[in-house]
Structures are given as structure tokens and as C-alpha cells.
Amino acid sequence: AQSVTQLGSHVSVSEGALVLLRCNYSSSVPPYLFWYVQYPNQGLQLLLKYTSAATLVKGINGFEAEFKKSETSFHLTKPSAHMSDAAEYFCAVTGGGNKLTFGTGTQLKVEL
Amino acid sequence: ETGVTQTPRHLVMGMTNKKSLKCEQHLGHNAMYWYKQSAKKPLELMFVYNFKEQTENNSVPSRFSPECPNSSHLFLHLHTLQPEDSALYLCASSQERTSGPLYEQYFGPGTRLTVT
Numbered sequence: 521a522q523s524v525t526q527l528g529s530h531v532s533v534s535e536g537a538l539v540l541l542r543c544n545y546s547s548s549v550p551p552y553l554f555w556y557v558q559y560p561n562q563g564l565q566l567l568l569k570y571t572s573a574a575t576l577v578k579g580i581n582g583f584e585a586e587f588k589k590s591e592t593s594f595h596l597t598k599p600s601a602h603m604s605d606a607a608e609y610f611c612a613v614t615g616g617g618n619k620l621t622f623g624t625g626t627q628l629k630v631e632l
Numbered sequence: 633e634t635g636v637t638q639t640p641r642h643l644v645m646g647m648t649n650k651k652s653l654k655c656e657q658h659l660g661h662n663a664m665y666w667y668k669q670s671a672k673k674p675l676e677l678m679f680v681y682n683f684k685e686q687t688e689n690n691s692v693p694s695r696f697s698p699e700c701p702n703s704s705h706l707f708l709h710l711h712t713l714q715p716e717d718s719a720l721y722l723c724a725s726s727q728e729r730t731s732g733p734l735y736e737q738y739f740g741p742g743t744r745l746t747v748t
Binding site: 529554556562564565566610618619620621622623625 | 636638663665672673674675677680682688722724726728736737738739740741742
């Protein structure tokens with residue numbers, strides 16, 4: 521079985537500051553991990569995915585995430601926040617099948 | 633149309649009504665999904681169809697009835713719903729494979745359902 525925990529349901533950063541959204545996973549098998557973003561009134565859009573290749577994964581819009589097996593983490597980062605990054609972010613895990621398990625989401629607010 | 637489309641985008645229905653949600657994917661995928669997104673809760677997987685065959689029913693009440701007539705279309709038939717069924721219903725699709733890295737799921741914009 522797999523599960524994810526997203527620490528912090530709300531994160532607020534200043535424009536230009538580092539964005540760090542936390543995700544810890546639990547999986548009985550080697551995991552596949554994903555980050556999705558959801559803008560208001562829209563569906564989920566894939567930011568990036570980890571599929572057991574490189575542990576540092578680069579995604580769209582300047583986001584990246586690092587898979588750390590020892591810490592069971594897959595935190596999402598972006599060096600410099602932009603106003604357009606304000607959205608809800610979801611971490612998801614699967615053990616290889618097509619059944620994704622999602623976290624509860626982190627709402628990112630970007631302030632001037 | 634590109635990607636995954638869903639209609640209607642908004643739906644208000646009474647508890648005795650019958651309605652259907654429609655999803656269409658234009659990506660050539662062979663798997664489709666229904667998710668329920670409620671406030672402050674994780675996305676809940678409801679149904680999975682692989683090659684038009686239902687492979688997952690995540691203990692969903694029978695008042696929700698899925699239909700997948702072909703690999704491009706997915707419906708969710710609704711009847712005698714309860715107010716707690718009010719949520720955003722998301723459809724997704726992906727290309728399934730038997731081995732190797734997992735393909736990601738592509739989501740539609742969702743149908744915002746309100747049950748009165």
C-alpha cells in the first residue's frame with residue numbers, strides 16, 4: 521500500500537523567494553512519485569514525475585523535486601516564486617499500477 | 633478539442649434527479665478514471681477503466697454508475713444523490729503499459745456538482 525503526507529496545507533511566500541512544498545511518502549514497493557498543480561476552476565496538470573531514473577527531477581515552470589529514499593521524501597522546490605505560481609499542489613504516489621494515491625494538497629500563496 | 637474534456641462544467645441537481653457526466657479524451661489513451669475531489673480531502677479514485685473494462689471500483693455507492701462505451705469516452709450516471717455527494721468530479725486518462733515507467737494521468741477540468 522502507498523500513502524503520501526503533505527506537510528502544510530497552506531504555504532505563503534514572497535514573490536522572488538524560494539518555494540518549498542513538502543511531500544513524504546510511504547510505499548511497500550519502489551514508488552513512482554508525481555507532483556500536480558491545480559489552478560482555480562481547472563483540472564490537475566502534471567508538473568513532474570519520478571520513475572526511478574534520476575533522483576533530481578526537473579519539471580515545467582521552473583519546478584524541480586528530489587527523490588530521497590533515506591528520508592522517504594519528494595519535496596517540490598522552485599528558486600524564485602512568481603505570482604502565477606499561486607495554486608494548489610498535490611503530491612501523488614503509486615507502486616507501479618495505475619492507481620494513484622494523492623495527498624491532501626498544499627495551497628501556495630505568493631505575496632508581493 | 634485537445635486533451636481531456638468534461639461536460640457539463642457545472643451541474644445542480646435535486647436528490648431525486650438523474651443526470652450524467654461526460655468525459656472525452658483526445659489523446660489516444662487506453663485507460664480512463666473518475667475521481668471525486670471534496671474540500672479538505674484527498675482526491676478519491678472512484679473508477680478505473682482499462683481498455684473499456686472496469687478494473688477498479690473503489691467502494692463507490694451504487695448511486696454512481698460508470699459507463700465506458702469506447703476508449704475515448706467515459707460517463708458517470710448519477711441518481712438519487714445525497715448532499716454530501718456535492719464535489720468536483722474529475723476525469724483523467726492515461727496510456728497503460730505492462731512494464732516500464734508509469735505514464736502520467738491527464739486530467740480534465742472537472743464538473744462542479746451541487747446536490748440540493
